[in-house]
Amino acid sequence: MTHNMKLAVIPGDGIGPEVVAEGLKALHAALRGDVTVDETHFDLGAARWHRTGEVLPESELEQIKEHDAILLGAVGDPSLPSGILERGLLLKLRFDLDHYVNLRPSKYYRGVPTPLADPGDIDFVVVREGTEGLYAGNGGAVRVDTPHEIATEVSVNTAYGVERVVRYAFDLAMRRDQRLTLVHKHNVLVNAGHLWRRTVDRVGAEYPDVTVDYLHVDAATIFLVTDPARFDVIVTDNLFGDILTDEAGAITGGIGLAASGNINPTGAFPSMFEPVHGSAPDIAGQQKADPIATISSVALMLRHLGYDEAAARIESAVDGDMEARADAVEAGAPLVRSTSEIGDAVVARI
Amino acid sequence: MTHNMKLAVIPGDGIGPEVVAEGLKALHAALRGDVTVDETHFDLGAARWHRTGEVLPESELEQIKEHDAILLGAVGDPSLPSGILERGLLLKLRFDLDHYVNLRPSKYYRGVPTPLADPGDIDFVVVREGTEGLYAGNGGAVRVDTPHEIATEVSVNTAYGVERVVRYAFDLAMRRDQRLTLVHKHNVLVNAGHLWRRTVDRVGAEYPDVTVDYLHVDAATIFLVTDPARFDVIVTDNLFGDILTDEAGAITGGIGLAASGNINPTGAFPSMFEPVHGSAPDIAGQQKADPIATISSVALMLRHLGYDEAAARIESAVDGDMEARADAVEAGAPLVRSTSEIGDAVVARI
Ligand SMILES: CC(C)[C@H](C(=O)O)[C@@H](O)C(=O)O
Numbered sequence: 001m002t003h004n005m006k007l008a009v010i011p012g013d014g015i016g017p018e019v020v021a022e023g024l025k026a027l028h029a030a031l032r033g034d035v036t037v038d039e040t041h042f043d044l045g046a047a048r049w050h051r052t053g054e055v056l057p058e059s060e061l062e063q064i065k066e067h068d069a070i071l072l073g074a075v076g077d078p079s080l081p082s083g084i085l086e087r088g089l090l091l092k093l094r095f096d097l098d099h100y101v102n103l104r105p106s107k108y109y110r111g112v113p114t115p116l117a118d119p120g121d122i123d124f125v126v127v128r129e130g131t132e133g134l135y136a137g138n139g140g141a142v143r144v145d146t147p148h149e150i151a152t153e154v155s156v157n158t159a160y161g162v163e164r165v166v167r168y169a170f171d172l173a174m175r176r177d178q179r180l181t182l183v184h185k186h187n188v189l190v191n192a193g194h195l196w197r198r199t200v201d202r203v204g205a206e207y208p209d210v211t212v213d214y215l216h217v218d219a220a221t222i223f224l225v226t227d228p229a230r231f232d233v234i235v236t237d238n239l240f241g242d243i244l245t246d247e248a249g250a251i252t253g254g255i256g257l258a259a260s261g262n263i264n265p266t267g268a269f270p271s272m273f274e275p276v277h278g279s280a281p282d283i284a285g286q287q288k289a290d291p292i293a294t295i296s297s298v299a300l301m302l303r304h305l306g307y308d309e310a311a312a313r314i315e316s317a318v319d320g321d322m323e324a325r326a327d328a329v330e331a332g333a334p335l336v337r338s339t340s341e342i343g344d345a346v347v348a349r350i
Numbered sequence: 351m352t353h354n355m356k357l358a359v360i361p362g363d364g365i366g367p368e369v370v371a372e373g374l375k376a377l378h379a380a381l382r383g384d385v386t387v388d389e390t391h392f393d394l395g396a397a398r399w400h401r402t403g404e405v406l407p408e409s410e411l412e413q414i415k416e417h418d419a420i421l422l423g424a425v426g427d428p429s430l431p432s433g434i435l436e437r438g439l440l441l442k443l444r445f446d447l448d449h450y451v452n453l454r455p456s457k458y459y460r461g462v463p464t465p466l467a468d469p470g471d472i473d474f475v476v477v478r479e480g481t482e483g484l485y486a487g488n489g490g491a492v493r494v495d496t497p498h499e500i501a502t503e504v505s506v507n508t509a510y511g512v513e514r515v516v517r518y519a520f521d522l523a524m525r526r527d528q529r530l531t532l533v534h535k536h537n538v539l540v541n542a543g544h545l546w547r548r549t550v551d552r553v554g555a556e557y558p559d560v561t562v563d564y565l566h567v568d569a570a571t572i573f574l575v576t577d578p579a580r581f582d583v584i585v586t587d588n589l590f591g592d593i594l595t596d597e598a599g600a601i602t603g604g605i606g607l608a609a610s611g612n613i614n615p616t617g618a619f620p621s622m623f624e625p626v627h628g629s630a631p632d633i634a635g636q637q638k639a640d641p642i643a644t645i646s647s648v649a650l651m652l653r654h655l656g657y658d659e660a661a662a663r664i665e666s667a668v669d670g671d672m673e674a675r676a677d678a679v680e681a682g683a684p685l686v687r688s689t690s691e692i693g694d695a696v697v698a699r700i
């Protein structure tokens with residue numbers, strides 16, 4: 001644990017800079033001056049690409065690697081060809097910095113509008129593998145744009161890659177309610193599915209206290225709406241994790257609240273923390289975005305870096321703010337606040 | 351349109367035989383003796399495998415091909431190794447009979463218990479590609495069960511395969527509300543995604559009346575719970591279709607109502623109709639299963655074979671039964687009926 005935190009900040013596009021500003025406010029408040037934060041801001045994303053044609057120059061990637069952690073707002077804009085920033089920036093960081101744990105907690109806060117009639121007690125974490133599967137960028141196309149085109153995408157899964165994320169998930173389950181659900185589709189994806197399954201069985205033998213369950217991904221999407229309280233820790237591959245965490249965001253009242261960490265548990269490279277939501281260009285610059293997802297991502301970052309007390313301060317301030325929202329809704333006067341007003345309210349509680 | 355229908359019936363396992371019996375009752379009632387039905391029952395599924403070790407002998411596949419259509423209940427049992435019946439029977443039929451359209455309508459019937467607070471007016475159809483993608487069985491594993499294992503799954507997409515299903519979806523949209531949503535993940539699966547996208551753009555130019563929309567699969571899982579009424583026709587690949595149709599089943603009150611057709615629109619091989627649900631061994635033989643999904647699958651079959659009037663008879667009988675259920679729920683006295691009582695009630699309405 002350093003008493004000087006070197007933080008790489010990528011505010012990005014759209015609402016990114018607005019929510020990151022609030023995340024940084026919360027960070028400074030939570031650290032109470034005990035730790036100095038050296039922030040380096042990196043101008044990456046759609047705006048940079050339009051201006052310079054660059055996505056992530058190697059030199060900047062190297063600079064980013066010198067930091068203890070990365071805080072990212074959101075990148076992307078419909079004006080860019082699809083895939084440029086996703087593959088060239090977001091996934092490049094996740095892969096090059098070996099973020100093999102994509103950690104995405106889901107929690108339902110009382111009073112938050114949800115499409116479910118009875119959300120119940122939703123409190124689970126998805127441990128999404130972050131460096132393999134269909135995200136490996138392994139695929140191609142021949143005879144493009146002819147009637148004979150063939151396009152492939154290859155899901156790559158290794159014993160090494162699966163075991164390390166499964167082990168992380170079991171460790172997390174031990175610190176939570178000791179229930180782990182593997183989600184895959186091993187009746188169709190027999191090769192990858194059986195690797196995941198065998199790995200969970202083998203590693204699970206070392207964690208006799210953890211109850212293990214299995215669901216096919218299609219069934220998991222059902223249970224997320226019919227019985228989300230059944231989940232504690234879900235471990236799954238990169239694509240299934242992407243799908244399930246967006247659905248999880250929807251049932252808990254919108255991805256505007258959902259935090260995430262792209263974590264390299266070994267510490268060999270900095271981990272990256274970002275809200276699950278995108279850049280939402282339609283509301284950019286209007287102070288309409290909810291910064292809670294980013295602020296909660298900062299709490300995940302503090303936990304990862306070992307600043308547990310500071311993390312707990314943010315977590316309880318967020319809980320407090322969510323309680324205040326619920327009370328206001330129940331009193332018939334829902335709070336209407338700007339992005340920075342929400343940030344200020346959280347800081348006041350910290 | 352033959353006046354003699356050769357029907358291959360695969361009752362299968364678990365609740366399969368019970369729901370198929372009701373489907374056949376509805377079929378005979380709807381045809382009113384105008385068409386004779388030659389039924390051949392095929393004993394395939396878990397029970398057969400346990401008894402003989404066989405999944406689908408070539409000779410039986412050849413016999414099945416001689417029929418006009420196939421009605422399948424459900425196959426599968428937890429006592430079998432995963433993948434045996436899925437790859438060897440269900441997917442084998444879909445692939446060998448070139449069922450490139452997997453048609454899955456979703457409709458919300460008033461009064462049906464749904465996890466959504468306000469389901470709204472849900473009425474859409476998923477056109478799921480059935481013969482390519484990650485279901486192609488194209489993958490493998492090396493160094494199995496060692497720390498150096500690598501397991502791959504390859505999604506195979508061809509211009510030929512994508513275009514034919516996209517064209518079907520546009521034709522269907524023209525007969526419905528003329529709105530089509532492509533679901534994919536082209537920001538990550540750039541090769542396959544761009545093939546799908548380009549194909550929808552190109553074919554769409556021939557259908558200027560159809561409004562085309564695009565959603566990433568993760569966003570689609572959100573809209574299915576927050577705004578399912580926005581969908582009319584969804585076209586998507588094999589795996590995304592599998593995931594979205596189960597979620598669609600959940601929001602409309604359970605896959606016990608969801609019908610499906612595995613269709614070869616050219617007629618070169620018989621198409622196969624089956625409820626989306628599985629064999630549910632826990633309630634097998636107890637007359638507890640709802641046969642509506644199977645009966646509605648029979649209606650899809652009749653439409654496919656050109657017996658539109660008979661299909662309409664079943665459709666309105668099902669609507670009538672669903673209305674009666676809703677009325678009973680509203681009157682505070684929900685109907686409690688056995689599988690065959692529901693079948694009889696539908697037949698009475700036909
Ligand atoms: C933007 C995209 C590449 C990304 C993903 O698919 O992982 C996003 O959906 C997410 O979940 O973080």
Ligand SMILES: CC(C)[C@H](C(=O)O)[C@@H](O)C(=O)O
Nearest residue numbers: 187188218436440441592626
């Ligand atoms: C049983 C399985 C192979 C099948 C699929 O994945 O297609 C099922 O989930 C379905 O949706 O019909």
